[in-house]
Amino acid sequence: MKLPIADGRTIRRRLGGLVLAYRGQLAGVLVLQLGAAFAGIALPWVMGRVVDQIQAGTTLEWVRRVMIGTVVLVAVGAALSFLAEYQARVLGERVFAKLREDLVETVTHLPLSTVEGAGTGDLLGRTTHDVERVQFMVRQGISSIMVLATTIVVTVVAAVATSPLLAVVLVVEVPVVGALMRWYLPRTVPSYRAGAAAWADLSGVANETIDQAETVDAARLADLRAARLDRSIREIWRLERYGAWMRVVLVGCLGLAVLIPVLLMALVGAWAIGAGWTTLGVVTTMTLYAYQLRGPVWEVTFWVDQIQSSEASLARIFGVDLVDPDREPTDARPSGREMRVRGVRYAYRAGEDVLHGVDLDLRPGETLAIVGPSGAGKSTFGRMLAGIHPPTAGSVEVGGVELTDLDEDVLQRQVVLVTQEHHVFVGTVASNMRLARAGADTGEMWDALAAVEADQWVRALPDGLDTRVGAGGIPLSPAQAQQLALARIVLMDPHTLVLDEATSLMDPTAARSLERSLGLALRGRTVIAIAHRLYTAHDADRVAVMMDGRIVELGAHDELVAAGGEYASLWKSWQRG
Known part of the structure; x- marks a missing residue:
């Protein structure tokens, strides 16, 4: 007998409910991150304007004033980024604390017959290893994903407003990255789920062997228990090694994919300047936008991988809540002690x-x-x-x-x-x-x-x-x-x-x-x-x-x-x- 595993819809509903329980803090973080994102996109726009004005013969005094304003803008953006990251990390800690508290509350009210039927290993794995696997995602993923989402959206909108023609180049990497993830995810998600189950099995075997050490020694079961532990460790090693190699392939391919828009922007921009369709300043701004998107797109794929890995553990954590009760309490009250x-x-x-x-x-x-x-x-x-x-x-x-x-x-x-x-x-x-x-x-x-x-x-x-x-x-x-x-x-x-x-x-x-x-x-x-x-x-x-x-x-x-x-x-x- 195994404890239930939550489906994707349940995971999204439960996790969304956890986050929305702190909607006030979430809104505050979004406002700060939008401010930081606007400060970030303003810098490439200023650099483009400076290039065009220099070509047009502006004065040194104008350039000096713009540079001073740029320094102030960078400082404001850094301050907003710090505040946004700080508040987002605090939000992540609160969500993770709530996740753990809800899990403990659920576990302490589980029907004992269900726990005994499933074995302590399954439950122990969910409350230890699975919680550890999702803590990075919840604590840092919430803030990072919000930063990435706001950065990408604001940057793309700014690029379209600057030059609709050159903005098309920014989306060239989307089908490449999409194809890469479609190849990668089906080959790794099953290994994450199998790995979570393997860790639970190892926890159960180790816990039972240690708790019943006297019985193991008395019955001379040490070799059998050691062999059982070795099988569990070998299975975990096989799955973890497979996942690591798949991530190496993903990182290598992504390194090439995210450079495509930067190179194309320079080439297409040079052609557009020669054709008289744009200016050097606009190409400078758009190239900087393409470079700015390089990091977020890279990180998005990293967090997609983390989400898939965490989803396997969240399915097991939220699955504990799906255990059917073994009784239905009523409002009846005893009339005596007999x-x-x-x-x-x-x-x-x-x-x-x-x-x-x-x-x-x-x-x-x-x-x-x-x-x-x-x-x-x-x-x-x-x-x-x-x-x-x-x-x-x-x-x-x-x-x-x-x-x-x-x-x-x-x-x-x-x-x-x-x-x-x-x-x-x-x-x-x-x-x-x-x-x-x-x-x-x-x-x-x-x-x-x-x-x-x-x-x-x-x-x-x-x-x-x-x-x-x-x-x-x-x-x-x-x-x-x-x-x-x-x-x-x-x-x-x-x-x-x-x-x-x-x-x-x-x-x-x-x-x-x-x-x-x-x-x-x-x-x-x-x-x-x-x-x-x-x-x-x-x-x-x-x-x-x-x-x-x-x-x-x-x-x-x-x-x-x-x-x-x-x-x-x-x-x-x-x-x-």
Whole structure:
């Protein structure tokens, strides 16, 4: 399964919308660039006038005044160009920031089932390599393309106004450049798209290999993973080398194409002067116009190539927004805290159920431990209870409302899932905490940290809550990162909490102490604890035993041990271990 790829129409609409969101700044940049362009075309016109006036026998004083005016004109043009470039770069940064913010917003709300089906590599490639490939285009391309467009249009208009006859020479290079681009683009655009996909594949392979390094070593898969990485790198090298050679050909041909109008203007101008159809000054002006267009035409082809390269990445970035939602929230609100599970089935692949008609009633305020062998469906069921995955069949309700009918913000106030996976975000401890609740004050954060027994080591940090952690800051151990994640949950204050091996990265003694402290902090809330350590089940109000996607036993610890069933066997094995 792959995430969608946006088509050209969607790319143009989304990118145009991003730019037009800053239409005020865009208009200001255009005004400045038009002023700079008019200053630029005025200089060749002045030079032509000077040539004609010298031929007519003007005075040195007139030439001196014109030269002083020319210097002033150049200074004004340079100032306008600087201001236009500065404002355009600022605009580009704002557009790029908005692009990244929109992508992050979209990614954080993607259906988890879609992300799991597509694999982390595809999404990682879109949020890293693809974003990096478009940043040059967005940051500098917007300003450069606007400069080129205004320069070409204003110069051509000025050339036509100066000499319609000689202006025809300026368009001679258009069919040459057009033919060159028609040959070039069909041969390179597919390689850009394939290259973007290849980079995503490499990101996925590298990320999976590094994240699961212990499994790779244990299963002796190092050679296989290295060979897989080598194949991805060879494919990227092949595509990048092909693209580089195509650009060499393009640059060489363009170097000749953009010289054609300059040479022709000199030749045709000399003939026109001899025929008495124009003056030396006009030919001078037109030749300078042709030379001025040489750079912009060259750059236009460069940016056309960049646009095609960036389009492949933009198609992948904007494609993330095309993922179909896995639910349609309504305005329904729960009338209580009771959770009911009826006939829940779930299949990661059609026809291959992982859960088989599970029924369960959760009592408000109770602690329910879910135990069972690996692969029994415990984590999948926990995600159903947290509303992460909508069930394939059946229903999961809270307060009489389906979890999948709840808006995301409302859902997170009802039930939250905490897994053994954790992440420390770049920033301070306080900013990491406020991800859960932006308005949390210092006292509330210290209370949350104390609830998960993390306040002592946070106080020992150089700047306490204001200490920078994560990349570029003080590194946190896996256990500390897990405590920070649990503290965020305390701040979120949901009435139901699903803990999926949430203390697995701690040693058993520390984990049990933390669970007891967390239990005190979450007193009165419903807690579903999915665990392999059976002391969690021993301390719970009830225990649910899952086998092959079904709840086969449900009751208190002592009752299940006395019954001598599956739980009793698990408990005996645990005690022997």
